[in-house]
Amino acid sequence: MLKLKIEKVAHGGVFIARHDSKVVFVSGAIPGELVEAKVVQDTKSFLRAETVEVLEESEHRVKHFWKAALKGAGGAEFGHIELSYQRVLKTQVLQEVLSRMAGIESEVVVEAAPGDQENQGLRYRTRVQLNVDESGTAGPSKIRTNEIVFTRDLPLAVKEIEELGLHLKNFNGVDKIKIAASNTGNSQWLIDKKVNGDKQLIERVAGRTFRLSPGSFWQAHVKGPELLTACVSEFAKLLNLDPQKQNLDLYSGAGLFSATLSAQFDGAKFLAIESSKQAIADGERSSHDLDNLRFHQADVLKFLRSQTAATFDTIILDPPRSGAANKVVEQLIRLSPRNMIYVACDPVALARDLRTLGDAGYQVMAMRAFDIFPHTHHFETVVALAR
Template identity: 35%
Template sequence: MQAEPRKSLVGEEYEVEVGPVAHGGHCIARTSEGQVLFVRHALPGERVVARVTEGEQGARFLRADAVTVLDASKDRIDEPCPFAGPGRCGGCDWQHAKPGAQRRLKADVIAEQLQHLAGLTPEEAGWDGTVLPAEGDKVPAGQVPAWRTRVQYAVTADGRAGLRRHRSHEVEPIDHCMIAAEGVSELGIEKRAWTGMDSVEAIAATGSQDRQVILTPKPGARLPLVELDRPVSVLRVDERSGGVHRVHGRPFVRERADGRTHRVGNGGFWQVHPKAADTLVTAVMQGLLPRKGDMALDLYCGVGLFAGALADRVGDQGAVLGIESGKRAVEDARHNLADFDRVRIEQGKVESVLPRTGIEEVDLIVLDPPRAGAGRKTVEHLASLGARRIAYVACDPAALARDLGYFRDGGYRVRTLRAFDLFPMTHHVECVAILEPATKGL
């Protein structure tokens, strides 16, 4: 006998007191019956009417939007962007909060994840509890820093560019993205038709005039003739293989950081905030304090940002090994670091390649893993190498906290942690943790 289908609660409304912020761009509330709600567009301490957007009777929690604010927080402002708000563009989580409040919310999330997943207080993590704005991003309430140098636009059936709604494939057509960097906005992606395209990604490199558009066509569609207001290279995503191919112009952009130019090919990964790469390199190098002659690892090394910074500082008697899974990123890293004789870049997954190297001891380690983190097995291997210091760069506080717990089990403690608001208006935050052997100085 089949169970009765659960009743959908989408559209139901509840008047609730909003509780603490949670990881993911929402706050936690409970209905009078005790049902947990994850509420977007709300702030802690507010009283709101929350409308359910996902969930069914008996679910562990429901997702909801605050559609009416009955008692507002002192940190609330009107969303500067006309496309933000319940049911609209899902790109920004905190448009309704003052800039300083956004950073406090992110700090609360980091602190909660550290405590919950690693058993660490801010003091035990060497963290002062603040999230620092990037240079130039400390703007008054009601203003929005234009920082995003890479924007992926979705395309409606009639060819209009827009952005996805939260947890949806539906497209919110827009005529301007307020957080898009000037170099992206000047391409005018929103002002022309993209008939037959599934998505259009716009890239404006930092420190160069390189601009790039990457087109993902719908099956069977022909590419449009791309004539924009300024020189731009055009790439396309193959609908079958997912590979990225040049249509015209360069297949790469040149990004500038740490006094070096880095080639980033075929839409490869680079930090999206124009100040992010330099901010993170500075934090990592200040934490590691490389010495001449050091042996260092750069894991998940991308196009070689940290490997190049390490090579500069360890000198001709030092050595750096980078490991990266992406084939094109490895090609770019080898190109970018070709003038360093003692830098080697290996392709493959870190957990597979590192054991094959035979390396049993290193001085320094940098790891900048994907959002899921490095994981227990990789952390255990790294902890066995006896590094003097380890720098962990993390874009997800939960993954960072889990891995810090694994490092503690492997005999490492957190010396310092710094947090940077490199994604204003969103819930995302970047952290740099510096670890050292727990026995140091004992």
């Protein structure tokens, strides 16, 4: 047990304190607090600890909204922090990593999604995964373990998901359950790979309809797709996307961004690149009215390596949490598009890639960040780049 003074927030949903010569990453704390914490990991370079008792409490501390999180369930590691201050901390993380890793001094602020402040950041998740233990109990896993936490409620999920009551049933012999609800009223749940409920999810975004197969990726926040699409569209207009040249949508999924821009920029040619055969099928099914959008199934890196330099006007990329990776960024630089719009769900990976792109002559023209994962440390950032 250690008595620790919490200094600041760190990326990853933990907070920094110091003990002797080591950094201590503390969960369940808030900057400025004095806490008693239990060490759960001891390495040569750092300690990891969990708050047991708060000795001097921050003015931003609130009662946690979810009993399961108090038992260790993941997915709400910021639930003890007042909602608006969560965004302050996320802003600090984003600005710090941009400065330290990319040399970018930015005043970007993490914005709330519409309605979240009024709803206390609850009832926003349209996608939920429950893991199942050997006894058949379904629920969230404890942080950094495979242990399942039983919960009677799912306060972050939209009501339609909680009212299905799947988290209250026994699923002996099942590995995991994936539940989804669309903004048009569909609901679907996969018990392992068996599909239940609606066979297809229909989502409406920016006046367009997207028809999704079971298990297809979609932004979890009920307002997330609309919010991110509006931002990407705003940045495309800012960058003066050339309607006469070819544009790319990398890691496109079902074509959320490219379908919207194809409809908004009359005649602009878009090619959506995605490795998932299922996502490609969803995208083609949802964009049959767009003659200027094509889908191509391929690994992004392999596709970029096959292309001729100076072919593309604007490239949109929405890579996984690990970022675009060095080899992909190298190919982007080689192809030398006039513009890029980078959608990122991890600020550290983003800052790493922005440093490389900046060294190659790309400048940040605009940046916005959105808190579409309230009560967690995650958020999304959208960056417009031009050369």
